Amino acid sequence: MMGEQLYEQPASYLLLAAFLLAAGIYGLVRRRTLIGMLIAGELIFSAASLNFMALNRFVAPDPTLGQVFVLFIMGLAAAEVAVALSIVIAVYRNYRSVDSKDIAELKG
Amino acid sequence: MTAFPGGNFILSGIFAVFAAATVAGALIAALSARVIRGVCGLALCCVGLAGLYCFLRSPLLALMEILIYVGAICVVIIFAIMLAEPEETARGEPGGGALLWGVGALALSAVVFWGLWRLSTQQSWTAPATRLTDGSPKAIGTALLTTHGLAFELISLVLVAAVLGALAVARHGRTRP
Numbered sequence: 001m002m003g004e005q006l007y008e009q010p011a012s013y014l015l016l017a018a019f020l021l022a023a024g025i026y027g028l029v030r031r032r033t034l035i036g037m038l039i040a041g042e043l044i045f046s047a048a049s050l051n052f053m054a055l056n057r058f059v060a061p062d063p064t065l066g067q068v069f070v071l072f073i074m075g076l077a078a079a080e081v082a083v084a085l086s087i088v089i090a091v092y093r094n095y096r097s098v099d100s101k102d103i104a105e106l107k108g
Numbered sequence: 109m110t111a112f113p114g115g116n117f118i119l120s121g122i123f124a125v126f127a128a129a130t131v132a133g134a135l136i137a138a139l140s141a142r143v144i145r146g147v148c149g150l151a152l153c154c155v156g157l158a159g160l161y162c163f164l165r166s167p168l169l170a171l172m173e174i175l176i177y178v179g180a181i182c183v184v185i186i187f188a189i190m191l192a193e194p195e196e197t198a199r200g201e202p203g204g205g206a207l208l209w210g211v212g213a214l215a216l217s218a219v220v221f222w223g224l225w226r227l228s229t230q231q232s233w234t235a236p237a238t239r240l241t242d243g244s245p246k247a248i249g250t251a252l253l254t255t256h257g258l259a260f261e262l263i264s265l266v267l268v269a270a271v272l273g274a275l276a277v278a279r280h281g282r283t284r285p
Contacts, residue, residue: 005116007123007163010233016127016160018224020134020153022217027138027146029213033194035185039137039146042181046157056243057164061236063243064251067166071252074176075263079270081181085188086274092192099194 013054020047034088034098038081045077126159143194144186151182168245 006012020043027040049070056066092098112118129152136149154177161170241247252260 005120011228014228016130018221022221023134023138025220026213026217033143035188035194036143036146039150042150043134043137053161053164058233062240064241064247067169067248068251068256070169072263074172078176079267081184082270082274085184086278088188088192089278098192
């Protein structure tokens with residue numbers, strides 16, 4: 001396995017997925033607007049999808065299972081983006097801002 | 109090995125290009141000051157991921173990645189940016205708190221990356237003895253409509269509920285003066 005090319009090794013794909021997850025976590029903590037946090041959440045979704053696909057290609061005995069699961073992740077991500085962006089629009093109508101610092105009415 | 113001379117080097121180069129696109133897109137999406145550049149970084153990251161899916165022998169998923177992420181999700185986020193005009197750079201936090209949060213977030217993501225790196229490189233991934241199916245789009249369609257039929261129908265129900273909920277939430281407050 002070690003003498004193979006880089007694109008034939010599962011570790012390279014898993015490292016890319018780990019990097020996507022780390023970038024998504026950093027963005028989720030650091031972004032100050034709701035839309036920026038949503039973009040970071042999409043990065044985390046992509047990390048999970050890439051991890052599923054890598055293990056599906058190299059380890060799983062049934063190669064359709066991971067692909068079906070990633071299709072479901074994509075459908076759920078689309079639904080999540082639709083709902084989250086409508087909430088962002090509603091928040092902007094009420095507060096005239098989507099900055100996460102301004103939405104602090106329930107803060108103790 | 110491939111019969112084409114130097115085919116492995118060409119494939120390695122294409123893989124490096126797609127991996128670099130994924131990493132650069134993720135960095136732009138997480139670090140850029142303006143949100144609109146973050147969306148462009150997300151689109152670049154998804155194009156790179158589609159190439160990686162091709163290397164993982166799933167052209168159907170690569171097509172779906174382009175179609176759903178670049179074609180639908182990024183465009184919808186751009187619409188929301190145009191409607192809500194988020195201003196990330198306008199006001200700065202007081203210095204100490206921002207630095208503390210930045211270091212904390214960097215440490216958290218570095219710890220996650222290091223742990224996953226250890227896990228994925230120290231494990232020896234063994235290929236399965238037999239493959240039950242070939243993983244082609246035909247096999248995926250059969251699996252979607254037989255084994256995973258209930259989940260497939262539930263996903264369509266979730267999408268309908270999400271669209272109706274999005275319409276209801278975004279419509280509320282529109283008639284207000």
